[in-house]
Amino acid sequence: MAAIGFALLLIAGSLSLSGCKAHADAEQSYDTPSGLPVPRWAALRAKEVNARNGPSTDNAVLWTYKQPGLPVQIISETRDWRLICxxxxxxxxxxxxxxxxxxxxxxPAGQKVQIRADPNETSVVKAVVQPRALVGLDKCDKAWCRVSIDGVTGWLPQARLWGAQDGQVCQRPDLLTGLGPPPAS
Known part of the structure; x- marks a missing residue:
């Protein structure tokens, strides 16, 4: 009888947990030092950010970023360092x-994009944005992203924005090839 009661308790517990899936997803912890998923998106905070060949100030500086707000994808992490692309x-x-x-x-580089009033190609153009412009991201929904720049808010196609992809766009490098800039074409 106790076994049946325990089984019913387990079933009730799993039913109550399944009803709270959205809440559980919001509180999900990942097996990473930060407890956040990898890959994930971030942006550079400072005017100068040193890019290093290892996770320590003892490692050589490969280059220095000079564009605060630049979106990057975190592809690995330690407690204090992030491997970015x-x-x-x-x-x-x-x-x-x-x-x-x-x-x-x-x-995108090399082309201007039109911010639309609504998330479709026939909507009114609210602004034209220069190539490689940093744009604030509010949300993405059904292949369109709500963005803002210089006080203008509207919609851009998600596929044309770097940093709005849902999944992994950068691969962790092979340990034998090392880190650094992409090969010249």
């Missing part, structure tokens, strides 16, 4: 203190 495909370690979770995206 940038829009050019460069991969390096940066201090976690130099990153923010503020949502920024980058418009």
């Amino acid at each position: 940038d829009p050019s495909g460069g991969v390096a370690w940066v201090s976690r203190t130099l990153l923010t979770n503020r949502k920024q995206v980058l418009t």
